[in-house]
Amino acid sequence: MNNGVNFNESWLTEENFNLPAIKKRAGELGKRRSVKKSYQAAWLFRAVTCIDLTTLSGDDTRSNVQRLCHKAVRPVRDDIVRYFGMQTKGIKVGAVCVYPNRVAECKEILKSLNADTSIKIASVATGFPAGQTPLSCRLEEIRRAVADGATEIDIVINRTYALNGEWEKVFEEVKEMKIACGNAHMKTILATGELGSMTNIYKASMTCMMAGADFIKTSTGKESVNAILPVALVMVRAIRHYYQKTGIKVGFKPAGGIRTAKDSLTWLSLMKEELGDEWVNNEMFRLGASSLLGDIERQLFHCAYGRYAAAHELALA
Amino acid sequence: MSASAANLVERIFDEMSYGPAPEDPKNAFAWLDEHDRKFGHFIDGKWYKPEGREYVFSKNPANGEKLAETMQGADEDVEYAVGCARKAFQTWSTLPNHIRARHLYSFARHVQKHQRLLSVIESLDNGKPIRETRDADVPLIVRHLYHYAGWAQLKDVEMKNWKPIGVIGAIVPWNFPLMLLTWKIAPALAMGNTVVLKPASYTRLTALLLAEIAKEAGIPDGVFNVVTGNGRFGSKLASHDDVDKVAFTGSTEVGQLLRKLTAGTGKKISLELGGKSPVVVFESADLDSAVEGIVDAIWFNQGQVCSAGSRIFVQETVYDTFLKRLKERLSHWRVGDSLDKAVDMGALVDESQLTTIRKYVQTAIDEGGEVFQPDIKLPETGLFYPPTLITNVQTASTVFLEEIFGPVAVLLPFRTAKEAVSLANNTKFGLAASVWTEKTSLNLEVALLIKAGAVWINCHNMFDAAAGFGGYRQSGYGRDGGKEGLYEYAKPSWETRCRPVVTENVSEFGKPVPGLPKLPTAADSTKNPKIDRTYKLFYSGGQKRPDGQYSRPVYTKSGQMIAQVSDSNRKDVREAVEAAQKALPGWSKRAAHNRAQIIYYLAENLELRRNEFSEMLQQLTGVSEKDALLQVDKSIERLFYWSAYADKYGGTVQETLLYGATVKIHEPVGLIAISCPDEEPLLSFISLLAPAVVRGNVVVMAASDKFPIPAIDLVQVLETSDVPAGVVNVLTGNKDHITKYLAEHQNVEAMWYFGGALGSKFVEYESAVNLKRTWVNYGKERNWSNDEQGAGEEFLYHTTQVKNIWIPMGDIFAN
Known part of the structure; x- marks a missing residue:
């Protein structure tokens, strides 16, 4: 848990960012590391446990939320889990992630599956995705979601303040949100696709961590550019610098556009390379995704049987 | 899945460790097997395996496994290969450009089709990671072939006054066996030359495979030949009479050897040699990206890269932070089998390389250096060495001065930008930065201030076919890549190759010949004693008496002594070079417009003395008034011509794959020493001086010793034309004696010699010591009043050196 520190403006401006160089490194991440065979299978299971299995749609109802929760508890077909001898590991996704109005039924469904303690319920809040509502409403939204059973809150930061360079105001708001979260973990969504530059992404990351973010998260999934590796590099570097300054470890959640098993391996390897082994688990790393799990399960099927599964052979999420 | 295998997945799941991720070598082995793992030369489109040759093993440096046997060629194999290449040249060089372009295009296509096979064999044979051969070396090869297929097509438009040289002897090293050979053969073939290539002894396999692919692609027989053999065999190739040009990439020592070997033979040569390239990290840098930049700079290809960033300079304000981050970066470094897709570094090429690196690191320790190597696992067998940083060393340390050619960098702090530039330039090399x-x-x-052929901004080790690569100083000369690379494989259309026969020993060259008083001949007697003219030397912007206080007589064509000029010795050469050296920074930085103005003014002032120069030329050289006036007028025209070029040859933007700008800059060579010919003494003097000076060089001119008067008379014109002190310096006396000391002076960056065959040989031979660029005539006169011969593009080539600056761009992101 990150209790934050006082706002320190100089921490925002200490680093420079060169986008072409960042892109080059980002492009190599997936090429300098590769995992094959048993390693690939093990890493894919790990990726499964880091997923925030997400549905954030206007047409979400109990039926698809229920399907999501069931899949969260049994993300990979039993025969595949047994094939790899992973049955004792209790492979589940990290969390389900929904709108505040769906939190209560998530809680109820997961409880019915005896998984309400092992799977976290994450709720987006604070006027997600745009955050353009009064602060009092945004704070109230957090409190209601927590009251309904959310153990993690994904807030969005105020991009108006961010783009105007009013970082201390961003800090103050996030700090209030942290208080509203109480014991729930707070993930701060930077909406990086709307911040305009790597410099701003770093400033937003640092501001949120100083304000007490337990995770920093790339995107709502609703921006035109979501989780991409160059952005991630800047954010994990911010995490590293914050850790070096305070000794506090903050988690990272890329979200939006992560769809393939191979992508998930690259993201895990990014965490391992840039932050170390302590960041390669669901306490410190989450993948916000909806369709990713299907591809991972398909790949695990191939690891197990050497054949590609038909889509209809795997359970829908 | 078995219980233990299942257990493994569980364990990895807990540890999140990396495992082996091998590339399957079976196709590579199939190719080796198809050739019974025994290779001969590839000559004239066929495998050539003469009897009675020895074979050596090519080994996989990662595990010592023998891959195949390759042949140690004999002298007659060179003979045969060069003969085939010569024969092929007759047709290849006369093919329509479009047909040659089609051939190269086909070559590119076929290489592309066999990319993976080339990548895997390259990785096996050299020890470098498959990631690099797959993502860097081989794609770049394909790119080069396509790029130069284009130059073949455009030859008559873009290189219209140039023609192919003939047979190219290419000798390439083991660090990028395929890539560097392609950098040679693509431009060579595009311009219509044929090639005999000798790959390095450690890494012969991919060159042989490429020859086979060339054949598959339909490249005519004899156009591209590969021969294998040891170093002596390479010398044999380089010194073969019928090899018209030697293209070499490799160590500075071997480059110097080849320069000496080919001196005076009329062969062209280009040398891409060693380096000790600086990486300059300012406090205003993106430090984390700069850390990754160091990874690209010094740990690419195990540091076995001529442009490796092996001297890292970090601004003192961020030195500690940066060093800490760099060390942290190395804590999760992975070294392993070259075919493993999850390693950062593979194996070194050979045991001897490992020994050299260890020796250097030990030397660093002995000299007080602190060595950092991360606590990482290396494979137990194979030729592996960890990434290494050395601190607490300085400019006088061995590891600062010498090229290590391994994954070892030195790290030094600096205070200001000016100091950083001085440190960066404090090296005999000048390849990259x-x-x-x-x-x-x-x-x-x-x-702009760093003396190097390639400068990368916020990146390192970027290469592309459209941008030339090559060195300043002792990193060699000539460029691989870009349009600039074409000039290494072409010669002016009017020129034929000289094959001078020099029997004298070069050590006999330039001995002083005393200038003694002479009794006047009958023809000399005049009615009234004339007031004698004092002909002094000219340097530092003033007329100086010669150090030795000797004079030399000057005779007219008819044998009449008309003057005595100062006789320069070694010390006068030293003074003149020093004066030029001082003038260089200021002159090369002047606005081109300003340089042009000065040379235009020189033309104006020469015009004023048109008749005087004409009379002097008539008297001295015996030409008619008409011819003398023609010579003066042509000289004035030349001054105009080169003044015009002062601001029209700055460079271009290269169309590389980089998102940003790759800017080619034609920088001055620096300090050029020029020994002037006897023919048309005014015109030739000006034809050589003007292009050098307008392009920002400073010159020390050794005047024709037969006819020095025009040069020394021109001094007065120079003095009245605002030419800054030291930019032009003129020495008279025994030209060859002066040449000797100029050629031996290590501050002289280029030496042009227009004189005899022995002098030409001497200059080329001596140039090997500091690898100065040379331009000599092998004793063959040229027609200075002809514009092709007296003012061709060749002059621009010799007055400039190409620097490519890579400027990546981009800050715009998403919305």
Whole structure:
């Protein structure tokens, strides 16, 4: 848990960012590391446990939320889990992630599956995705979601303040949100696709961590550019610098556009390379995704049987 | 899945460790097997395996496994290969450009089809990671072939006054076996030359495979030949009479050897040699990206890269932070089998390389250096060495001065940008550099001030076919890549190859010949004693008496002594070079417009003395008034011609794959020493001086010793034309004696010699010591009044050296 520190403006401006160089490194991440065979299978299971299995749609109802929760508890077909001898590991996704109005039924469904303690319920809040509502409403939204059973809150930061360079105001708001979260973990969504530059992404990351973010998260999934590796590099570097300054470890959640098993391996390897082994688990790393799990399960099927599964052979999420 | 295998997945799941991720070598082995793992030469489109040759093993450096046997060629194999290449040249060089372009295009296509096979064999044979051969070496090869297929097509348009040289002897090293050979053969073939290539002894396999692919692609027989053999065999190739040009990439020592070997033979040569390239990290840099930049700079290809960033300079304000981050970066470094897709570094090429590196690191320790190597696992067998950083060393340390050619970098702090530039340039090499800062005004200035052929801004080790690569100083001369690369494989259309026969020993060259008083001949007697003219030397902007206080008589064509000029000795050469050296920084930085103005003014002032120069030329050289006036007028025209070029040859933007700008800059060579010919003494003097000076060089001119008067008379014109002190310096006396000391002077960056065959040989031979660029005539006169011969593009080539600055761009992101 990150209790934050006082706002320190100089921490925002200490680093420079060169986008072409960042892109080059980002492009190599997936090429300098590769995992094959048993390693690939093990890493894919790990990726499964880091997923925030997400549905954030206007047409979400109990039926698809229920399907999501069931899949969260049994993300990979039993025969595949047994094939790899992973049955004792209790492979589940990290969390389900929904709108505040769906939190209560998530809680109820997961409880019915005896998984309400092992799977976290994450709720987006604070006027997600745009955050353009009064602060009092945004704070109230957090409190209601927590009251309904959310153990993690994904807030969005105020991009108006961010783009105007009013970082201390961003800090103050996030700090209030942290208080509203109480014991729930707070993930701060930077909406990086709307911040305009790597410099701003770093400033937003640092501001949120100083304000007490337990995770920093790339995107709502609703921006035109979501989780991409160059952005991630800047954010994990911010995490590293914050850790070096305070000794506090903050988690990272890329979200939006992560769809393939191979992508998930690259993201895990990014965490391992840039932050170390302590960041390669669901306490410190989450993948916000909806369709990713299907591809991972398909790949695990191939690891197990050497054949590609038909889509209809795997359970829908 | 078995219980233990299942257990493994569980364990890895807990540890999140990396495992082996091998590339399957079976196709590579199939190719080796198809050739019974025994290779001969590939000559004239066929495998050639003469009897009675020895074979050596090519080994996989990662595990010592024998891959195949390759042949140690004999002298007659060189003979045969060069003969085939010569025969093929007759047709290849006369093919329509479009047909040659089609051939190269086909070559590119076929290489592309066999990319993976080439990548895997390259990785096996050299020890470098498959990631690099797959993502860097081989794609670049394909790119080069396509790029030069284009130049073949455009030859008559873009290189219209140039023609192919003939047979190229290419000798390439083991660090990028395929890539560097392609850098040679693509431009060579595009211009219509044929090639005999000798790959390095450690890494012969991919060159042989490429020859087979060339054949598959339909490249005519004999156009591209590969021969294998030892170093002596390479010398045999380089010195073969019928090899018209030697293209070499490799160590500075071997480059110097080849320069000496080919001196005076009329062969062209290009040398891409060693380096000790600086990486300059300013406090205004993106430090984390700069850390990754160091990874690219010094740990690419295990540091076995001529442009490796092996001297890292970090601004003192961020030195500790940066060093800490760099060390942290190395804590999760992975070294392993070259075919493993999850390693950062593979194996070194050979045991001897490992020994050299260890020796250097030990030397560093002995000299007080602190060595950092991360606590990482290396494979138990195979030729592996960890990434290494050395601190607490300085400019006088061995590891600062010498090229290590391994994954070892030195790290030094600096205080200011000016100091950083001085440190970066404090080296005999000048191949490459990188500059790290987010300040555009700073990075461009530093990029211009660093003496190197490639400067990368906020990146390192970027290559592309459209941008030339090659060195300043002892990193060699000539460029691989870009249009600039074509000039290494072409010669002016009017020129034929000289094959001078020099029997004298070069050590006999330039001995002083005393200038003694002479009794006047009957023809000399005049009615009234004339007031004698004092002909002094000219340097530092003033007329100086010769150090030795000797004079030499000057005779007219008819044998009449008309003057005595100062006789320069070694010390006069030293003074003149020093004066030029002082003038260089200021002159090369002057606005081109300003340089042009001065040379135009020189033309104006020469015009004023048109008749006087004409009379002097008539008297001295015996030409008619008409011819003398023609010579003066042509000289004035030449001054105009080159003044015009002062601001029209700055460079271009290269169309590389980089998102940003790759800027080619034609920088001055620096200090050029020029020994002038006897023919048309005014015109030839000006034809050589003017292009050098307008392009920002400073010159020390050794005047024709037969006819020095026009040069020394021109001094007065120079003095009245605002030419800054030291930019032009003129020495008279025994030209060859002066040449000797100029050629031996290590501050002289280029030496042009227009005189005899022995002098030409001497200059080329001596140039090997500091690898100065040379331009000599092998004793063959040229027609200076002809514009092709007296003012061709060749002059621009010799007055400039190409620097490519890579400027990546981009800050715009998403919305």
